[in-house]
Amino acid sequence: MPESSNEIQSATASINNEDQSTQKEAHIPGGNEKNNDELVIEIRKMVEGPEIQSSKQSLIYKVLPLLRKWNEEAYTPQVISIGPIHHENKRLKAMEEHKERFFRSFVKRSKIELEYLVGTIREMEESIRGCYAETIDLTGDRFVKMILMDASFILELFFKFSSRSWTSDDPMFLKPRACAIRLDLLLLENQLPFFVIQKLHQLAFPYDSSISNYNALLELSISYFGCSSNFQCMDNLPDVEIDHFTDLLRIVQLPKKRPKRVRQHTELLYTATQLHEAGVKFGVLKSKCRFDIKFEKGVLKIPKFELDNWTEVVTRNIMALEQTRYIKNAYFADYFVLMDSLINTREDVDLLCKKKILVNCIGDHNAAMSMINNLNNGIEFLTLREDYIDLYKKLHSFYENPWNKWKATLKRQYFDTPWRAASTVAAIVLLVLTLIQTAFSIVK
Numbered sequence: 471m472p473e474s475s476n477e478i479q480s481a482t483a484s485i486n487n488e489d490q491s492t493q494k495e496a497h498i499p500g501g502n503e504k505n506n507d508e509l510v511i512e513i514r515k516m517v518e519g520p521e522i523q524s525s526k527q528s529l530i531y532k533v534l535p536l537l538r539k540w541n542e543e544a545y546t547p548q549v550i551s552i553g554p555i556h557h558e559n560k561r562l563k564a565m566e567e568h569k570e571r572f573f574r575s576f577v578k579r580s581k582i583e584l585e586y587l588v589g590t591i592r593e594m595e596e597s598i599r600g601c602y603a604e605t606i607d608l609t610g611d612r613f614v615k616m617i618l619m620d621a622s623f624i625l626e627l628f629f630k631f632s633s634r635s636w637t638s639d640d641p642m643f644l645k646p647r648a649c650a651i652r653l654d655l656l657l658l659e660n661q662l663p664f665f666v667i668q669k670l671h672q673l674a675f676p677y678d679s680s681i682s683n684y685n686a687l688l689e690l691s692i693s694y695f696g697c698s699s700n701f702q703c704m705d706n707l708p709d710v711e712i713d714h715f716t717d718l719l720r721i722v723q724l725p726k727k728r729p730k731r732v733r734q735h736t737e738l739l740y741t742a743t744q745l746h747e748a749g750v751k752f753g754v755l756k757s758k759c760r761f762d763i764k765f766e767k768g769v770l771k772i773p774k775f776e777l778d779n780w781t782e783v784v785t786r787n788i789m790a791l792e793q794t795r796y797i798k799n800a801y802f803a804d805y806f807v808l809m810d811s812l813i814n815t816r817e818d819v820d821l822l823c824k825k826k827i828l829v830n831c832i833g834d835h836n837a838a839m840s841m842i843n844n845l846n847n848g849i850e851f852l853t854l855r856e857d858y859i860d861l862y863k864k865l866h867s868f869y870e871n872p873w874n875k876w877k878a879t880l881k882r883q884y885f886d887t888p889w890r891a892a893s894t895v896a897a898i899v900l901l902v903l904t905l906i907q908t909a910f911s912i913v914k
Contacts, residue, residue: 530661531603531794536848544786547654552620554606555659568642569619572626580674591618601663621662621670628690658787661714691718720788724801725759731853738811738862740869742818748869752825761805765864777838778831785845797852804855806845813842
């Protein structure tokens with residue numbers, strides 16, 4: 471037993487010695503400790519570095535992956551990059567020489583000293599960087615040059631367009647490139663902060679006391695984009711500061727009186743054809759705001775809506791903006807949820823086109839149906855217009871009333887055409903006369 475005890479003690483001592491040796495080796499100054507020191511220094515710089523302050527004037531986001539996966543091309547510029555997000559896209563580099571050409575034209579026409587232009591953008595560099603939700607990996611000089619070139623290009627493009635002063639062979643104004651450029655300038659990821667363009671516009675254009683520089687630029691912008699977009703704009707210029715062109719296109723289409731919103735997500739349960747079969751009539755509402763939808767005396771009135779090659783791209787980018795900047799005021803999402811509920815089949819599209827509510831410029835009714843059904847994929851909802859909730863309740867109540875369905879069925883089967891109505895009335899009259907004759911026979 472003593473010998474066994476000594477052996478155990480000896481083995482234990484040996485193990486302890488090995489553990490101590492291992493611990494000493496782990497603390498021996500060497501490569502690992504040096505690497506740790508360098509990592510600590512790197513992380514300390516990150517922790518103690520300055521906070522990046524986002525601008526309160528405007529924020530420009532990358533489109534959320536949840537939305538982008540449904541249609542990558544709808545969010546990606548096809549011809550020209552504006553701003554830093556797509557600046558390194560090699561496919562768009564061919565347009566840089568045209569930007570330089572327009573920049574030279576801008577400088578010659580405005581007669582602004584280059585030093586002053588560069589200095590103006592340099593002073594705003596920090597504010598401009600803060601407008602982008604993600605850090606921009608460009609040096610100061612490259613960033614300033616990019617912003618100056620892009621802002622000057624936009625202003626010169628607007629000026630040439632409004633004054634009709636371009637040459638007949640200028641590729642910037644020849645279709646289809648001209649349309650592609652106009653559409654690219656509306657993409658959420660392809661934006662400059664509006665205050666940058668406004669500042670250069672203020673320097674380049676003589677001041678007119680009858681209209682503010684800000685409103686003059688708004689009118690110039692709306693004129694340029696409105697000529698190819700079927701979206702109707704309100705009569706008055708927006709009385710709020712806009713962030714960028716995507717924001718502008720959203721704001722000019724909002725209702726003048728913003729309805730109250732509530733934290734509730736309710737959907738319309740019945741399609742256009744189902745409502746029509748239940749007796750709901752459809753009509754066009756004459757309104758410059760597409761969101762003004764009314765249901766009165768059994769008639770659902772909806773403003774005319776044109777579907778064209780612009781519709782999906784512009785709508786997706788505005789809705790992507792709402793998902794980041796206006797998540798509690800998603801008016802476009804409200805509207806397209808309603809349209810999605812109304813349209814589930816080709817027959818629904820046929821009905822709305824027949825009633826002149828939907829103008830299908832893309833031709834294929836199946837394509838129109840698919841477009842509208844897919845616009846809400848990936849969209850999150852926090853609030854909903856209270857007047858839409860009331861609208862849904864009225865439509866549900868009308869549809870679920872058996873009397874309305876009976877009247878609609880009777881009308882559809884016996885009074886849908888003048889000839890059928892006449893024959894139905896004749897049959898009723900004949901039946902009544904037969905009953906009268908029978909009654910007289912019984913009395914006699």
